[in-house]
Amino acid sequence: MNLSKSKYCNFIQCPKRLWLSYYKPQEAERSANAAQRLETGTEVGDLARGLFGPFVDVTTVREDGSLDHAAMLKKTQEALQNGAETICEAAFSFDGCYCQVDLLHRVGGGYEIYEVKSANDFKEINRHDVAFQSYVLEKCGVPVVGVYLVCLNRDYRRKGDWEIAFGKLFKRTKELSAGLIERKCVEENAARAKALLQDTNEPRTTFCKSCAACDFFAYCRRGAPDPSVLDLANCPEKWEYMNRGILTMQELLNSGEPLNACVKQQIEHACFERAAEIDKEKIKDFLSTLWYPLGFLDFETMQSALPPFDGAHTYQQIPFQYSFHLIGKEGEKAGHFEFLAEAEGDPRRALAESLVRDIPQDACVIAYNMKFERAVLSELAELFPDLAPSLLVIRENVRDIMIPFQRRYYYNRAMQGSYSLKYVSPALFPNEEEADYHNLEGVHNGSEAMDIFPRMKTMSEEERAEAKKQLLIYCGHDTWNTVKIWQELVRVSK
């Protein structure tokens, strides 16, 4: 029953998580995003191996696909004795604690530990991760003279091949040894974690911030209402309430507990006690900021940790599709324009040219949550200076139709406290099947669109045609819904 570094970190975040991962692993529900994150982590980790030039990789996999820890420990010792400068996945074990170091780099006087993350930023838990490694190595007699976290550099712009270096594709923290959790604490935590693994009694649930990203969340809150109907869902202190057995706004109000600012604000907005609210004057004011020609725009984007094209940065949202509805003047029917890139190559130039052709420079462009559309337009303008003047005019003309719902000028209870388009649309049009995104075939949301587009490259002709059809329906549906929402606002304002 070895305590690995990931088990140790699980324990630090939540002891119950460690216990469940050992005694009830079948209860874990890994989201598609988690599987994707794992794949990304492996890809980034593989690239980081080249940070110090040639390296020795001690990874040893058994026939069944599992890691052969004993062989890795042995190979690590051999590599150390042979004076290897950089060892990947260097394995060490001490008193039931086991760790693999992403990169162990030899320098004058000892070794540096490099822990590689595929994110753009470091998290507090990463410090525990490297503190555990540093503890195990020192106990094994390896002199650790430096500890670093490595992650992807947000400021890097791809030009040709990825540049595998610090200050280019990667960045690292300052040397961390002095700021690490003390060895004594690591030793105590490890002892408590090992004792917990010996105990067959399930620990009680203590909800905390890390629950949101935990594979056992569904298990821990079994029997409670679906999180999407929790009126407390947006409250930063919801974990505290949940630990006291309070799961809904109604239970909170009945409990006599003091209300925090977030809850008070929700009540102020009457999102719970009143069934519906329409502030005609404020809606009228909002509508007066729009003009004809009136357009409705939505982008679909893909995102990858490693910049896939020149000029792109890590985790950049790369647009590959848009839908645009246009009403030329009052009373006119909406026309529809759309663009979907070919699966191969960089989609951005063709998309930007098409956008400039389709969207009149004098059009008011409505988006639902305009921050996203504006950010995409800014990045396109930066990338294509010749198209920048037109793209920036379009950007300046973007208006956000989310505002009346976000500010509760228009609220009804079916929105369940949310102002996301996926809730607002079916709440406004409860009798229209097509307003509910669940009724779409194939692609139901941006994440699914983001997932399906890059996979089109490897699809058969038939599958690709089907994927294209689904993407076009989904994106067109998004802007058409926005048209209908605008029409509804006009109707209620009269």
Ligand code: SF4
């Ligand atoms: S859901 Fe929360 S309480 Fe349950 S195991 Fe995960 S982190 Fe712990």
